[in-house]
Amino acid sequence: SDRSVSLVKWIDFQSLGDERGSLVAVEIGKEKAVPFAIRRIYYIYRTEAGVSRGFHAHKALRQVAIPVAGRCRMVLDDGYSREDVWLDNPTRGLLIDSMMWREMHDFSADCVLLVLASEHYDEEDYIRDYQRFLAGVK
Ligand code: T46
Numbered sequence: 001s002d003r004s005v006s007l008v009k010w011i012d013f014q015s016l017g018d019e020r021g022s023l024v025a026v027e028i029g030k031e032k033a034v035p036f037a038i039r040r041i042y043y044i045y046r047t048e049a050g051v052s053r054g055f056h057a058h059k060a061l062r063q064v065a066i067p068v069a070g071r072c073r074m075v076l077d078d079g080y081s082r083e084d085v086w087l088d089n090p091t092r093g094l095l096i097d098s099m100m101w102r103e104m105h106d107f108s109a110d111c112v113l114l115v116l117a118s119e120h121y122d123e124e125d126y127i128r129d130y131q132r133f134l135a136g137v138k
Contacts, residue, residue, distance in 0.1 A: 008085050014091075026066075026116065034093070039117060039118060041115070044107075052103060054075075057098075057101045059127065060098050061118055062095070063117045064093040065087060067111060069090070069110050070109070071087060071108050072104050072113060074094060075105065076101070077100070
């Protein structure tokens, strides 16, 4: 794989706003849309000030994270490099591939992070130990 390619892969949704306000539609299976069948949806909200979340990777799960309100900072790490990105645009989702370490920091009080997931919840799919994650990618 080409390690100079950015870990940060955005999915830009069409904003269907008009004078009444904004609307985004998420469609599956179209070009430039969510690249997997969605089996689960969850959202993270009312995160307490100063709290960080994540600190794990997934063996198989792929996800798209959309900050439908507020902002947070996402750290992605593929075991070779680390990138830091603000999620602050509700028309833009971040594709988080499998075998990618992720951390979430600096949640705004109003942040609602919507996550579209390719699989049902499975604790067996989590790698919660960073050294074990590194051993898995190298
Ligand atoms: C991820 C990041 C971005 C469930 O029972 N079902 C679920 O679908 C989820 C997502 C979680 N849970 C349980 C497991 C824990 O007891 O809810 C509790 C909190 O989950 P966790 O500590 O894994 O939350 P985060 O914010 O650290 O991670 C979550 C996702 O779990 C993870 O897949 O990529 O958001």
